[in-house]
Amino acid sequence: MVYMGSKAKIADYIVPVIQSHIAVSGSRTYIEPFCGGCNVIEKIKAVNRVAADKNEYLIALFRHLQKGGKLPETVSKDEYDRVRENKERFQPWYVGAVGFLASFNGRFFDGGYAGIGYDRGRKRDYFRENSDNILKQMRRGGIAGIDFMVKDYREFAPKGCVVYCDPPYEETKGYECAKGFDRAIFWETMREWSRSNTVLVSELAAPSDFVAVWEKETNRSIKAGGHSRATEKLFVWSGK
Numbered sequence: 001m002v003y004m005g006s007k008a009k010i011a012d013y014i015v016p017v018i019q020s021h022i023a024v025s026g027s028r029t030y031i032e033p034f035c036g037g038c039n040v041i042e043k044i045k046a047v048n049r050v051a052a053d054k055n056e057y058l059i060a061l062f063r064h065l066q067k068g069g070k071l072p073e074t075v076s077k078d079e080y081d082r083v084r085e086n087k088e089r090f091q092p093w094y095v096g097a098v099g100f101l102a103s104f105n106g107r108f109f110d111g112g113y114a115g116i117g118y119d120r121g122r123k124r125d126y127f128r129e130n131s132d133n134i135l136k137q138m139r140r141g142g143i144a145g146i147d148f149m150v151k152d153y154r155e156f157a158p159k160g161c162v163v164y165c166d167p168p169y170e171e172t173k174g175y176e177c178a179k180g181f182d183r184a185i186f187w188e189t190m191r192e193w194s195r196s197n198t199v200l201v202s203e204l205a206a207p208s209d210f211v212a213v214w215e216k217e218t219n220r221s222i223k224a225g226g227h228s229r230a231t232e233k234l235f236v237w238s239g240k
């Protein structure tokens with residue numbers, strides 16, 4: 001799924017690393033408390049897979065598609081504005097479909113309306129492209145069997161699991177979900193969970209008691225439409 005902060009481009013690199021930790025630990029349960037567009041968990045093999053996110057509309061959209069639900073053919077600008085202003089009047093999956101698939105770059109009602117648009121002179125139907133993308137993801141089959149939950153990550157108390165955390169990055173200022181995200185509490189929770197689970201964290205930087213077990217320089221898109229270089233890393237707690 002096209003998603004703000006998606007790990008789709010690095011999934012082929014980090015999935016084998018996560019998968020090897022599942023094999024070595026012998027854990028039956030894999031948890032992604034910040035699942036977003038599910039671009040990582042869809043490729044993971046585990047006996048039980050749990051995907052959670054605090055965005056209830058995102059989880060409702062995945063559950064709707066898991067049950068074979070359809071997507072709207074088109075979303076007009078008027079409809080987009082109506083849904084954005086009156087979320088409580090619509091079904092949560094529909095708010096998710098409009099908010100994620102009809103906004104630029106999968107930013108939930110944050111990137112602006114992306115119905116028909118023009119990209120360097122080329123006509124684009126972004127809603128159709130984003131819909132095709134998530135429907136293709138459903139057809140690949142990796143979403144089947146995932147147990148979806150609406151949760152703040154701090155509501156989890158995992159034991160004996162492999163947990164992959166992909167929180168909103170520190171530098172993503174203005175990103176709605178990153179607002180009010182307390183980094184100190186996050187890293188303290190990662191230490192706590194690491195005592196009885198295998199915990200891997202995607203971030204650009206971490207406190208000094210975390211070590212990078214994988215890294216790769218990548219191009220990242222930024223809000224103005226440009227690109228910057230960044231080194232994506234996977235961290236685990238050193239225990240010291």
Ligand SMILES: C[S@@+](CC[C@H](N)C(=O)[O-])C[C@H]1O[C@@H](n2cnc3c(N)ncnc32)[C@H](O)[C@@H]1O
Nearest residue numbers: 005006007034036037038039054152153166177
């Ligand atoms: C970087 S995105 C995850 C992207 C995902 N790995 C992918 O490849 O599509 C971070 C996600 O964390 C969620 N989030 C932010 N704060 C959260 C919290 N306190 N608890 C749970 N989820 C949260 C956001 O809604 C967002 O979907």
